[in-house]
Amino acid sequence: MIAGLDIKEIVELALLLIATGALSGFLAGVFGIGGGAILVPVFYECFRIAGVPLEVRMPLCIGTSLAVIIPTSIRSFQAHYKRGAVDMTILRVWWLPIVIGVVAGSVIARYAPERLFKIVFVCVAYSAAARLIFAREGWKFGDDLPHGPLMRVYGFCVGILSTLMGIGGGLFSNLLMTFYGRPIHQAVATSSALAVLISIPGALGYIYAGWPAAATYPGVAALQMPFALGYVSLIGAVLVMPMSLVTAPLGVRAAHAMSKRTLEVAFGCYLFIVGSRFAMSLVGGQ
DSSP states (O other), rough: OBBBBHHHHHHHHHHHHHHHHHHHHHHHHSSSSSTTHHHHHHHHHHHHHHTHHHHHHHHHHHHHHHHHHHHHHHHHHHHHTTTTTOOHHHHHHHHHHHHHHHHHHHHHHHHHHHHHHHHHHHHHHHHHHHHHHOTTTOSSOSSOOOOOOHHHHHHHHHHHHHHHTTSSTTHHHHHHHHTTTHHHHHHHHHHHHHHHHHHHHHHHHHHTTTTTTHHTTTOOOGGSTTTTETEEEHHHHHHHHHHHHHHHHHHHHHHHHHHHHHHHHHHHHHHHHHHHHHHHHHTTTT
């Protein structure tokens, strides 16, 4: 028995996480999301099996997801950048507000109730899915992204919400850019760069936020060193990262081979499925 699990259970969890790494890396390349939208639900099930208490399970999922997103998003950004699809002007405007938002999100993560993370995830995932699946040309805020304070407010919101959801920011920046008439392929490419800005300070913030968890739950091996560092599961990150790095460039190629509408519908359907998983757990009180 290791961490309360027998060898068979450990092998099954390890294989699941490796497969998840491959899929999350591919989706990171396709959608520019960092892969967190698939990592968080899978981590949630793995940590449930490992006996992680409900009160700290969701932040542990999100912190681990952000740690995995660091190398994955860097790899995805490099591949998109080589294709000339990244809007560097948006990055220059957003980088500071996003970092401030990430810091604020990390502080909230230390004190917020577990249900808040799920509620944020479900609300944003459903609204994003509706926008992408039922999109019409008239469904937009304007012909181009705004300038000045509003643009910086958007950057702050991207940072704080992404940190609470552990998804790297691609979901929100994709939505904003497409609502302002930017092509989905450019939105995906630029979002991959934003995931780099969000994941690094975000992961560090969750390490800080989860530092007391090991002492609070001394009997939970999954929260103790060397299995975890704060709200970052080192075992989970190590198992997921390698395959995600291999498959991220493949996802980039797939994204640029898809039509605009195909890419939008695929992303919308995926978000609806993921959001439904957490909606059901909220209704069931789990």
